[in-house]
Amino acid sequence: MQTMIFAVREINQRQDLLPNLSLGYHIRDSGDDIPVSVKRSLLLVNGQPEKGSGQSCKDIQKQPSPVIVGDAASGVSMAVLRTLVSFKIPLLLYYMKRTHFTTLGEEVRFDDNGDPIASYDLMNWQRESDGSLQLVRVGFYDASLEDDMDLEIDEPAIMWHRGEKVCAPESLCSKSCLPGSRKARQKGKPVCCFDCIPCAEGEISNQTDSNDCLTCSKETWPNQAQDQCIPKTLEFLSFQEPLGIILWAFSAFGACAALAVIVVFIMYRKTPVIRGNNVELSFLLLLFLCACFLIGLTFIGKPTDWLCQIRYPAFGISFTLCISCILAKTVVVLMAFRATLPGSNVMKWFDPAKQRSSVILCTFVQALICTIWITTKPPFASYNTKFMSAAIIVECAVGSEVGFWCVLGYIGLLACLCFLMAFLARKLPDNFNEAKFITFSMLIFFAVWITFIPVYVSSRGKYMVAVHVFAILASAFGLLLCIFAPKCYIVLLKPEKNDKKHMMKT
Structure with a gap:
C-alpha cells in the first residue's frame, strides 16, 4: 500500500510522467472476502460521504474518472467487476486481460480471470564432485503453450540418488496390474503388496490396478485381453453355411x-x-x-x-x-x-x-x-x-x-x-x-x-x-x-x- 501511495505522489509531482493528469485513490479493505468486497464497492457508488484527506477537486475542470484496481485474488476481482459494470466503472482487471510485457527476459501474460499465466522452471539439486550442491534446470512448465508442449523435462539431465543418472527410483512391492486382471492383497504384507489375478470367465477390467472385475452383460462377452466387452455373435442355421x-x-x-x-x-x-x-x-x-x-x-x-x-x-x-x-x-x-x-x-x-x-x-x-x-x-x-x-x-x-x-x-x-x-x-x-x-x-x-x-x-x-x-x-x-x-x-x-x-x- 505504501508503495502505491508513493507511486501516486511521484506521478502527480512529475510532469514528465503523466502530464495534465492527476491521480487520486480511495483505499478499501476487501478482507479477501467476496461479500465484503461487494459491500465496499457499493459504498463507492451510492453517494454517501466518505472521509478523506480534505483536498478539494473544485479546481479540476473535468470530473474525475474512477478506475478500480482489482484484488490480488481473481475471484474477488470478478465479483467487484460484476457489481460495478452497471455503473460503467472500469476495472483494471479488464485491461490486464489484454496486457502482456517482458521483464527480466520473461514474458508476462494474464488469463481470462486476470491471473498471471503460470510459468515455472523445474530445478534439480545436484551434488558436485567437491560435495557442493547446485541447482540445475532440467525442464520447464508454461501454461500458455499447447497441451502437448506445456511441459518439457530433460530426463537424462536429472541426477537421482547417489549421483547416478539412472531411471527414477521406485518403491514398489508389486508391479501394477494391467487391464484384464484385478488386485488381490497379499495377507500379512503392506497394502502395496498384492497379486494380479486374471478376471474370471465372463468378466473384464478396463483400467490399471483395478480392485474388482466387471461382469459383462448377457449380450456381450470379454475380448481376448479381457479389457472390454464385445457383442456376442448370433448363432443359427443359416442358408450360407x-x-x-x-x-x-x-x-x-x-x-x-x-x-x-x-x-x-x-x-x-x-x-x-x-x-x-x-x-x-x-x-x-x-x-x-x-x-x-x-x-x-x-x-x-x-x-x-x-x-x-x-x-x-x-x-x-x-x-x-x-x-x-x-x-x-x-x-x-x-x-x-x-x-x-x-x-x-x-x-x-x-x-x-x-x-x-x-x-x-x-x-x-x-x-x-x-x-x-x-x-x-x-x-x-x-x-x-x-x-x-x-x-x-x-x-x-x-x-x-x-x-x-x-x-x-x-x-x-x-x-x-x-x-x-x-x-x-x-x-x-x-x-x-x-x-x-x-x-x-x-x-x-x-x-x-x-x-x-x-x-x-x-x-x-x-x-x-x-x-x-x-x-x-x-x-x-x-x-x-x-x-x-x-x-x-x-x-x-x-x-x-x-x-x-x-x-x-x-
Missing part, C-alpha cells in the same frame, strides 16, 4: 423329385400300375410329400416369432396329411381284397368320398392340437445365452412342451395304425398289393423318428435344428422311395410289366 446349404439342397431336390413323380403319374395315369394303386390318394400323397420337403426350409435361417409359429404346425399338419393318405391307401387294400369274397359289400363303406373324409378327419385332429398349442403357449424366437459363453443361440422355443410332444405323438399314433394295417395286408395276393412297400416305408419312418428323439433332446443350437430337418427329409425320402420308386421303375424301365395280365399274377 455348408450345413445349411446341404440341407436346403436336399429339400429342393426332394420337392423336385416329388413333382417329377407327379408328372410321371399324370403321363401314365391310364396304365394298370398307376390305376391299380388309388390314383387320387397317390396324387394327394405326392403333393403332401412335396410340402414336407419344403417345410424343411422353414427351419433354416434366423428364427423369428412368426416363423416359429408357422414352422411347427406346418410340420405337424403336412406329415399328418401324408400318414393319413397312406393309412387310407392301406385300408383300401384290405377292403379291396375283402370285397372279392362272395356276398361282401364292404367297399360301399369305403368309397373315394369316405377316403377323402378319413384324411380330412385325421388332419382335423392334428389341426385342432396345433390351434390349441398356438393360442395358449405358442412357439417364439428365443435368444439363449446360457449354453454357449461366446455366442447367443437364436432358436425357436416350443413354448409348450406338451403341445410339441402331442403333435409328434399324434403322428406316431397314425404311423402305428398305418404299420399295423400294412402288416396285416402284406401277404394278400396280386401285384396290386402295395402293402409290403408301405410296411417297409413305415419301418424307415419309425427308425428315423425313434433315433431323432434322443439326438434332438441332447443337441443344442443349430445342430438341434439340423437334426430336426434331417429327420423330416429322411422320413419324407423314405416314404417317396419305398412307395413310389417301384411304380416308377415299372412304368419307365419295365413297360412290359405294366399290363393287367402281369399285375394279376400272384
